[in-house]
Amino acid sequence: MKPAHMQRHLSTRHPSSVGKTADFFTRKLSEFKGAQNHMRAASQTSATSLQASYQVALLIAKAKKPYTIAEELIAPAAAILAETMxxxxxxxxxxxxxxSKDTVCRRVDEMAGDIVQQVTDKLETAGSFAIQLDESTDELDWKQCSHVCTDGAAAMTGRHRGLVARIRQVNPDIQSMHCIIHREALASKRMSPELNSVLTDAVKVINFIKSRTLNARLFHKLCEETGSDHHQLLLHTDMYDKVSAFMKKTDLWLRRCDKGDVSNFPQLNSWIADMTLNKKQNILKTVKMHLAKLTAEFESHFPDIEDKSPTLDWIRRPFMHSCMDTAPExxxxxxxxxxxxxxxxxxxSETSLTQFWCCVEKEYPELAKEALYHLQPFGSTYLCEVTFSALTHIKTKQRNRLQLERSIITAVAxxxxxLQKLMSGRQVQVSH
Structure with missing residues (x-):
């Protein structure tokens, strides 16, 4: 006998089910549970497809490709592969x-926003930061900036109107660095003509060997006969005998085929003549002499390396007792x-230097803070140059109306x- 309230509910809410047998209600209950399981499985599938959507969008952004490539190429190709394999x-x-392109665009924007939020959170926790700049006009909280790395342009480093001078008006303690890549380039510009000629000839020979399939095969064969690694042509000086033999064989092959001699190729004939006349020692002497001059030129652009580096030995080698005196008292x-x-x-011994001092921070905060202060400056504006390169890849003639900020952030960060946090804010849509 059913309770009165259940009987009343059945008659008022489900009048069509009044008088049905127990088997009817058992079957309905089974159908209801089956529908629940189906919805649960569909929800899990949709969650997986949502995750895949974010991951593919991230790959597209990292590759700096148009957003349409997912719908036009990636998805059809992946479906064909899956169905075939x-x-x-x-x-x-x-x-x-x-x-779809709109979906990928939204995903990239969301991921860029999350990356910016992570950087903001890290800056708030750290209390100070270092920055690379190249023609920047952004407004930042310069009071928290400890180091600035620039390309040395007057607009950046000018004593009165340069950006660094303006920053020092707000933060007098800020440290400015000249990008080491630019300093190397400035020093290398004064390379002597003799040294430049020797290096240019060597590069031309190497390019001649590597740029033609037949040449590469012949050189590879010569290296195999002597047990050398032909892939290290640019890195090893013991390739002289192999390169010399290769050039002689190339000269003979060209003559045999009635194709002239190696004078058709830039300076290769004179290079062979130099080698066959045993001028290897003279070339090395020239290189050493001019490298000494180049070293002096580099020292003029890097005057403080030897003076300042010992004071930071305690950071690089904290477990050596001889380095402890270099730390602040x-x-x-x-x-x-x-x-x-x-x-x-x-x-x-297991982590990088920066990771190590980050681990030390919890137990020795003052010690780690001082070490990380000296580790955070950038040595070059390399990341700025990478971003400029990404810009040229992303903003093509076909994408000249694209809003670049979010795309660049996701591409270079x-x-x-x-992704899990981004997905948790999205309602999973079950396909009908």
Whole structure:
């Protein structure tokens, strides 16, 4: 006998089911549970396709490709591969992944926003930061900036109107660095003509060998006969005999084929003549002499390397007692405690220098803060140049109306977007 309230509910809410047998209700319950399982499975499938959508969008952004490539090429190609190599069900699952150009654009914007948020959070936690600049006019909180690396242009480093001078008006303690890549380029411009000629000839010979398939095969064969690695042609000086033999064989082959001699190729004939006349020692002497001059030129552009580097030995080698005196006096006690910790010694051997000092920060905050302050400056504006290169890849004639900020951030950032967090804010849509 059913309770009165259940009987009343059945008659008022489900009058068509009044008088049905128990088997009827058992079957309905089974159907309801089956529908629930189906919805749960569909929800899981949609969650997987959502994750795949983010991951593909990230790959497209990293590759600096147009957003349309997912719908036009990636998805159809992946479906064909899945159907051919697996089965039709796998191909249908791939086709369910949302990869339209608008969807990919939204994904990239969301990931760029998350990367920016992560950087902002890190800056708030760190309290100070270093920055690379190249023709920047952005407004930042310069009071938190500890180091600036620029290309040395007057607009950046001018004493009165340069950017660094203006920053010092807000933050007098800021340290400015001239990009080492630009300084190397300035020093190399004064290379002597003799040294430049020797290096140019060597490069031309190497390019001649590597740029033609037949030449590469012949040189590879010569290296195999002597047990040398032909892939290291640019890196080893012991390739003289192989290169000389190769050039002689090339000269004979060209003459035999009635194709003239190697004088058709830039300076190769004179290079062979130099080698056959045993001028190898003279060339090396020339190189050494002019390298000495070049070294002096580099020292004029890097005057403070030897003077300042010993003062930071305690950061590079914190477990060497001879380096402890280079640390600030107030940090000696903490550094002694750190150097006697076997756990940190093991961590030092397994991680990078920056990672090691980040691990030290929890137990020795003052010591780590000082070390990380000296580790955070950038040595070059390399990342700026990488961003400019990414810009030329992304903003093509066909994409000249594209809003570039989010695309560039996702393309060049080393910080990975938190996909699980982004997905949690998205409602999973179940296909009908």
């Amino acid at each position: 697996v089965d039709k069900k796998a191909a249908d699952a791939i086709r369910s992944v949302p990869l 107030q940090l000696h006690e903490s550094l002694i405690d750190l150097s006697s910790d076997s756990g940190f010694r093991l961590k030092f 080393t910080i990975q977007p938190r």
